[in-house]
Amino acid sequence: MPHPKTVENMIKCAGPIECALLPSLIHVTETAAIAASYQMGKGNKNYADQVSVEAMRRMMNTLDFKGVIKIGEGERDEAPMLFIGEEVGTGKGDIVVDIAVDPLEGTNLTADGIPGSISVMAMAEPGGLFHGPDVYMDKIVVGPDVVRYEKEHPDEKIDLDAPVIKNLEIVAKALDRDIGEIVVVILDRERHTNKIEEIRATGARVSLVSDGDLMPGVSTAVRGSGIHVVMGSGGSGEAVLTAAAIKILGGKVLARLILPTVANGGSEEDIEAEKAEKMPRLATMGITEDNINDVLDTDKLVPGKDFIFAASGVTNGQFLNQVNLFGGGDARVHSISMGSSGVVKLTDSIYIGDKEQTPLRL
Incomplete structure (x- = not known):
């Protein structure tokens, strides 16, 4: 036998x-x-x-x-x-x-x-x-059901540049839920005001956290957690740590480096000052103004x-x-x-x- x-x-x-x-x-x-x-x-x-x-x-x-x-x-x-x-x-x-x-x-x-x-x-x-510099990463984190759905529907993929409604429609279909049943975790920051409004306009539910969106990101890959998506910008180190867990659990992270002054809507003067301070160090990591906006997926964050x-x-x-x-x-x-x-x-x-x-x- x-x-x-x-x-x-x-x-x-x-x-x-x-x-x-x-x-x-x-x-x-x-x-x-x-x-x-x-x-x-x-x-x-x-x-x-x-x-x-x-x-x-x-x-x-x-x-x-x-x-x-x-x-x-x-x-x-x-x-x-x-x-x-x-x-x-x-x-x-x-x-x-x-x-x-x-x-x-x-x-x-x-x-x-x-x-x-x-x-x-x-x-x-x-x-x-990923040897991430001490700047922010704008990200979206989803679980393995979404990854499987993308494989079955190659024309429908989560996209960091897509409208919020498009990404949440994909998540809803992947989970066989209405958008109104989807919970999106996002840091409670002024820089996220517009994104929060966009999420709510879709009918999805928003869960604001004052700090710490790493474990909510991991929770997107845990059935019964009540968390389906994490969006928004936070620390780059936390994004890499999230990606390590998500890669094991079969989920997906898409992220992009972003300077804090840019993410927080700083003045051109402030942005240029931060570039002058941080871009030389970023250049030693192979990050330049030409590629800083490249999208990093799970395998790039944790190769x-x-x-x-x-x-x-x-x-x-x-x-x-x-x-x-x-x-x-x-x-x-x-x-x-x-x-x-x-x-x-x-x-x-x-x-x-x-x-x-x-x-x-x-």
Whole structure:
């Protein structure tokens, strides 16, 4: 009798990065999330970010790999650690990775005790993550149902330059829903005023978030999340991290770099000043005024073949609960980790600091 297909072949196809580091990746994000959770609701976003950065870096430096931060806390002269170009890991072994990190995505959310903050990171082989500059990306994120629909209807594709109504019509047909049932998440920013009006004019429902559209982007590929599309401009690093998860889950990201002054409708003088400041650095990454407007799809944002992603909740979110602290160093944290082989793990971890007062409950 033939044995039924199992996940064995999938596990065998996992690359060396996934095999070596995926089990440890949530230890890194969970360490950062727990550190940040002690500052939840205390109103100091900078200190919450600082402790999460320090905790993430300490934990990463216990792991045997050679890593370089490609998307991090900023340039070397702007960030004391996890800066772009910093080398992390013990340096032992043969695993070499590029890394994108956001130790605390949603610093304001943590400081104010508002849902949606996470600790998140991704790793890939060298060159496997888009080396995004510290500017914005205008993006649209959809789930695998839309990707499948596009394959079946090659003349109907999501387009970053298309009117909102056209893109939402495609999403609605792909999900077999009315447009009025579609939920679009977008950052609550003045620069999005016109786009929000366009979305509402279609009849679709808008969900405004004050910060943190990374996990809503991932949620477009999760059935039952209640989120179907993410639109609007935000940080380029967050777009790359979203793309890492979405590529594993079978969804799609389209994005375009945009200078903050352009996105926010700045004056010509302000735009030119920002160009003078930032374009020389962008040129070192191969980004010029001739190609800055090029559309980057999921595979351009994450060209890697062997890559991993992990996120841990700090405050409550779409499907990650907030860290619970029990005293004595005990903590419970929810995480998601995934690898390019297709494995996705939802983890509920309890760290027992006081073994005489275990926080385990049935």
